[in-house]
Each structure stands twice: as C-alpha cells, then as structure tokens.
Amino acid sequence: MKVRDLHEWPSTPEEAEAIQDRLRPLLHLDVPGPTTPRTVAGLDVSYAGDGTGARLAAAVVVLDATTLEVIEESVATGTATFPYLPGLFAFRELPTLLAALNDLTTTPDLLVCDGFGVAHPRRFGLACHLGVLTDLPTIGVGKTAFIGTHTDPGPRRGDTSPLLDEDETIGRVLRTQHNVRPVFVSVGHRTDLDTACRNVLDLTPRYRLPETTRRADRLSRDALAG
DNA sequence: GCGACAG
DNA sequence: ATCTTGTCGC
Numbered sequence: 001m002k003v004r005d006l007h008e009w010p011s012t013p014e015e016a017e018a019i020q021d022r023l024r025p026l027l028h029l030d031v032p033g034p035t036t037p038r039t040v041a042g043l044d045v046s047y048a049g050d051g052t053g054a055r056l057a058a059a060v061v062v063l064d065a066t067t068l069e070v071i072e073e074s075v076a077t078g079t080a081t082f083p084y085l086p087g088l089f090a091f092r093e094l095p096t097l098l099a100a101l102n103d104l105t106t107t108p109d110l111l112v113c114d115g116f117g118v119a120h121p122r123r124f125g126l127a128c129h130l131g132v133l134t135d136l137p138t139i140g141v142g143k144t145a146f147i148g149t150h151t152d153p154g155p156r157r158g159d160t161s162p163l164l165d166e167d168e169t170i171g172r173v174l175r176t177q178h179n180v181r182p183v184f185v186s187v188g189h190r191t192d193l194d195t196a197c198r199n200v201l202d203l204t205p206r207y208r209l210p211e212t213t214r215r216a217d218r219l220s221r222d223a224l225a226g
Numbered sequence: 227g228c229g230a231c232a233g
Numbered sequence: 234a235t236c237t238t239g240t241c242g243c
Contacts, residue, residue, distance in 0.1 A: 086231040115232045
C-alpha cells in the first residue's frame with residue numbers, strides 16, 4: 001500500500017516534538033470510524049538489544065474482520081535510529097513499520113497500533129502518526145497506563161471507564177475479558193472513540209489483546225529469531 | 227524540586 | 234521492549 005514519505009527525520013528530542021506539533025493539525029478526529037471494516041491490520045515491533053542501534057523487526061498482519069483469518073502478512077527488519085523516550089516512542093518504530101506497510105498489497109480498512117493515539121502528552125502518539133502517514137483510520141491499544149487518570153472499569157467484558165486528562169476525555173479503559181486486566185483505547189486518525197472500542201471488542205473474542213496485535217507480535221518475534 | 231513515564 | 238522458573242487455573 002501507499003505510505004506518505006518520511007521527508008524529515010529528527011536528530012534531537014526537540015526536533016521530534018516539533019514534528020509531532022506540526023503534524024497534529026492534520027488529524028481528523030471525531031469523525032465516524034469504520035463500524036464494519038472488511039479488513040483490519042495489526043502492527044507490532046520486537047527488539048533485540050537496547051538503545052540506539054537495537055535490532056528490530058516490525059510486523060503487519062491483515063485479518064478478515066469477520067472471520068479473523070489471516071489475509072496477508074508483512075515483516076521488515078531494521079535498526080533503531082532513535083532512543084526510547086516516553087512521548088517520542090513512535091520515532092523508534094516508525095521507519096521499520098512503514099517499510100512493512102509499504103510491502104503490503106492490501107490496503108486495510110483499519111490499523112490497530114500498539115500504544116496510544118491522542119492519549120499522549122502532545123496528543124500525537126504512534127497511532128496518530130501512523131494515521132497521518134497512511135491516511136487510514138487508526139486506533140491505539142495500550143497495555144499499560146501512560147498519561148491521564150482513570151478509575152477501574154467494571155469486571156465484565158465490555159465495561160469501560162473514561163481516560164481523562166483534567167476535564168478532557170483522551171481515551172477509554174476497556175475490559176476485553178471478564179476479570180482480566182483492561183486495555184487502554186484511544187483514537188489515532190479518522191475514527192471516534194465509540195467505534196474504536198467497538199472494533200477492539202470485535203477483535204477480542206477470546207483474549208485480552210486484539211487478535212491483530214497478537215498475530216503481529218508473534219510474527220515480529222519469529223522474524224527476529226530466524 | 228522529585229518522581230513517573232506507551233514499547 | 235527484554236532479561237526469566239515455576240506455578241496456579243481453565
């Protein structure tokens with residue numbers, strides 16, 4: 001599929017933050033999202049090593065949204081060119097993820113990202129960045145808290161509580177399985193929070209994490225190994 | 227000023 | 234993310 005060019009690349013955290021601030025106005029937020037996507041892609045990255053220079057493998061797995069069967073897979077390997085800094089996490093994974101997306105013959109109706117969308121210090125997490133670069137609907141599904149405050153949602157699958165930053169709703173804490181630790185859902189691009197949570201529930205018939213990310217996680221892990 | 231801090 | 238044994242439970 002076609003991906004927007006990565007024209008400039010930051011060499012300092014300050015430049016990275018400036019890029020986020022410059023791209024943020026390109027987001028389409030609170031527009032109706034894909035309620036019944038035909039295909040959904042999961043993205044994930046595995047690492048070998050630490051800091052800059054770590055080897056990494058980025059995987060994209062496209063599933064049929066109805067049957068959850070694999071339609072297409074893509075993996076790319078590379079080297080981290082940016083250190084891990086909370087809030088700038090995307091700059092570590094973006095180049096390799098885009099390479100994997102580029103090799104896709106399919107154009108997914110929705111991208112499910114590891115991490116956050118607008119639930120981010122500058123409202124521009126990985127899911128937002130990938131959304132602007134692909135112009136596809138994207139959502140972020142985080143496994144642990146980042147920014148914002150929340151109360152625990154009820155114990156049943158489908159229970160939610162708002163993720164708040166002051167008075168602003170930046171995401172939703174969503175229980176995907178009964179009595180299982182919830183996930184953090186936030187919108188990235190071209191969708192709304194209700195649709196995003198609906199999509200995540202549709203992708204979690206059995207496990208805590210979306211089937212898309214589980215598949216991508218395995219694929220990226222295997223790619224690093226052999 | 228001191229911690230906390232997506233993956 | 235990754236380093237890591239056994240263990241409890243469906």
